[in-house]
Amino acid sequence: MAVDGTRSTAGSGAGTVAELVQAQWGDHRIGARCGETALTHHELASGAAARAALLAELLPRGAEPHVGVLLDNVPEYPLWLGAAALAGAAVAGINPTRRGPELARDIGHTDCALLVTERAHLPLLAGLDLTVPPGRVLVVDDPAYRELLAPYEGTPPEGIGPLPGARPPTPATRMLLCFTSGSTGAPKAALCSQGRLAAAGAQLARYFAVRRDDVHYLCMPMFHGNAVLAGWAPALAGGAGIALRRRFSASAFLPDVRRYGATYFTYVGRAVHYLLATPAAPDDRDHPLRNGFGTEAGTVDAARFAARFGVRLTEGYGSSEGGAALRRTPDTPPGAIGRPAPGDDLAVVDPVTGAELPRARLDAAGRLLNGEEAIGELVNRGRGSFEGYWRNPGATAARTRGRGAGPGAGWYWTGDLFFRDAGGFFHFAGRTDDRLRVDSENLAAAMIENILARYAPAAGVAVYAVPDPVAGDQVMAALALRDGAAFDPDDFVAFLAAQPDLGTKMAPRFVRTVPALPVTATNKIHRVALRRAGFRCPAPVWWTPLTPAPGAPAGAVYRPFTAEDEAALLARYREQDRAGLLER
CATH class of the missing domain: 2.30.38.10 (Luciferase; Domain 3)
Known part of the structure; x- marks a missing residue:
């Protein structure tokens, strides 16, 4: 039966994500687009059901029903989210910026019985000691994958029973394992149930008055909670469509928005700043966008975005854990995050x-x-x-x-x-503690310290955050050099490049060399003193200059941080109204 094309399902009271996926069956409007690929809502439901049936076949008896998804933002990602929901399984989003043993650890820690990836990411897995056997690593752009799915094509979602030995999905059924970093240095996988995800989607769909003809543009990575909880879930709850961009591109943002008719997008970290760095054009307001929702845009960039593109950004505070949330309301004063969520x-x-x-x-x-x-x-x-x-x-x-x-x-x-x-x-x-947030990624200082401790000229290492002039943090490292050693920037760059577990966000933006690390009375590293001094310290400081282009890694080159560099950088903090963060 055809589904009405304008009515929202946000108030339907669905208790599980599985129910929302099932509601797509019979709806032949476009539900997802990515490049030249377009899938109807009906095809999304059918495709999710086929993958759920495949999961039931491949899942070893007694294994945790966890599917690791190592993909860019491609249609297979929401298809596997839907499959997990129908099967009562959970998706562990695997971060492709992780490397080596740390990447293998993420897959093993979440007890992934199946790993879904694509050819572009196979080099990341080469040589790793994976807990998932080769026969359960599915490569979505390999012909063998289509052959595995073929017997299940056309399966209705209502025909999917629970996994062997499991009960039908309930609101308490695990749905997501979202990695987040804490003070221990090892990423933790926060649990998210079907009930919480469905409720979050319905709440945001009501807040933003999502319509069935809306299109949510998912340009933030789907292994991150932002894209799933704040982008995919409210679209699913409101009966809206989604448009996928493999990876965020500032230059492709407006062309994509116009091409797909996108009305809503989410963002984290410096994404808004990158959009503002693109050349202004007379038709910047010629687009269908109505809403942007995310974190860390900053008051200055949010105002500039509204003035240039005619779209008000709604800032929020929250985490994948779901323990607390703040929302920006129209009366929120400059500099504040907002008030508590209901x-x-x-x-x-x-x-x-x-x-x-x-x-x-x-x-x-x-x-x-x-x-x-x-x-x-x-x-x-x-x-x-x-x-x-x-x-x-x-x-x-x-x-x-x-x-x-x-x-x-x-x-x-x-x-x-x-x-x-x-x-x-x-x-x-x-x-608090030693956490950093770089380009919307949560990092643990202890993890980076363990890697930098391998640098032979260093007798001691401390890693800490300094505020980024736009959003989040930047990584700064203090190196206590061994007697007679001198800091060689080229040698340090070569060292960083040789570390297999150094993620793309981990390389220090600033490196300070000191005779000895400052310590407290109990012989603990005095991180507070290091953070307060930041890059405004008397010791020699080297840095990788900030670049306007997204994705340009720190650690590609280091040069002395001069007084002129400091003055120019402080001007950027003042321009973004973030100079006060350097005083805390």
């Missing part, structure tokens, strides 16, 4: 006592006057939707400080520093 009881508290801290006092220019008493850790004292980490009870307990007695037990502790103004709006003030 159902969250957020507070800024002392990380030791759990006591709520005083509200911030701001001067007429918006500068914080009482940071010492107002800045604390953001917690959610309400029920939240944190579902834990896969096979990591210690990290799960740390997020909630256990369930026993003690300050803040049972709350969700974000690990992020905030302050709250008199109007109740929350402002981001930094991150």
Whole structure:
């Protein structure tokens, strides 16, 4: 039966993603486009059902029903998300910027029984000790893959039964394992159930009044929670279509938006800044976009984007864990993130006592006057939707400080520093522990330190974040050189290039050489002192200059960081209204 072409399904009350996928059956409108490929909603449902049936055939008895997906944004990605939903399985998004043993670790840690990839990513897997045998590595652009799927083509989604030994999907069924980085140095896989994903999609579909003729442009990587939770899920809940871009391209953004009729997009990190760096044109407002939703655009770039493209960006705060969320409302003042999402009881508290801290006092220019008493850790004292980490009870307990007695037990502790103004709006003030966020990727300093510790001239290494002038952080490393050693930039570049597990976001933007690393009274590295000094320090500093083009890696070349470089860089911070971050 044909489905109405304008009515939204956002209010249908679907409790599982599987129900939303099943609702696509019989809907012959275009549901997904990528380049010259177009699939109807009906074909998406049928394709998901075929892959769910294949999964049931290939899944070893007793194995966890986890599918690792190592793909760019291609139609196979949403097809496998739908397949997992129908089968009651879970997708582990595998990050293609990871390398070597760390990539193998991600696949093994999430107990992937099946790995779905494409030819372009096969070199990443070459020589790795994978836990998935070759017969269960599916290459979607290989003819053998089509042969495996052929017997199941045309399978209706209602005809898909639960996996052997499993029950039909419920709201509590695992749907996603989203990698995020924490202070331990090893990425953690946050759990997301079908119920949480369906609810998040429906909530955003209502918030943005998603229509069935809308098109959500997915240009952020789908291994990242942003694209799935904030892009794919609300499109599925609202009955809208999606348009896929393999990888983000600033120059292709507007042509894609016009080509696909995109009305909504999501972003993270510096994506908005890259879009603004493209040459302005008289037809910049000639497009169908209505909404942009994401994080870290910054107030300056958000205002510039609205002025140039005529699209208001809605900033939010949240994580793949789902433990806390903030939304920007029309009355949110400049510099603030927003107010809590419905159902969250957020507070800024002392990380030791759990006591709520005083509200911030701001001067007429918006500068914080009482940071010492107002800045604390953001917690959610309400029920939240944190579902834990896969096979990591210690990290799960740390997020909630256990369930026993003690300050803040049972709350969700974000690990992020905030302050709250008199109007109740929350402002981001930094991150606790040793986490960094580079180009929307969460990294752990300890992991990078373990790699840089192999550098022979270094007797000691400390890695820490310095604020990026536009969004997120940049990596800075302090190297304590061995006696008689000197920093050779060419040698350091060669060293970085030879490290198989150095991800594309991990190379330091700044390198500081010191006689010895500063330590606290307990002989721990004094990271606070290093972060406060940043690149404005007396010791020699080398750097990879910031580049305007996305994807240009740090670590390609290092040169001395001069006084002229510092002055020009500080001007960029002031231009983006982020100079205050250097003082915290």
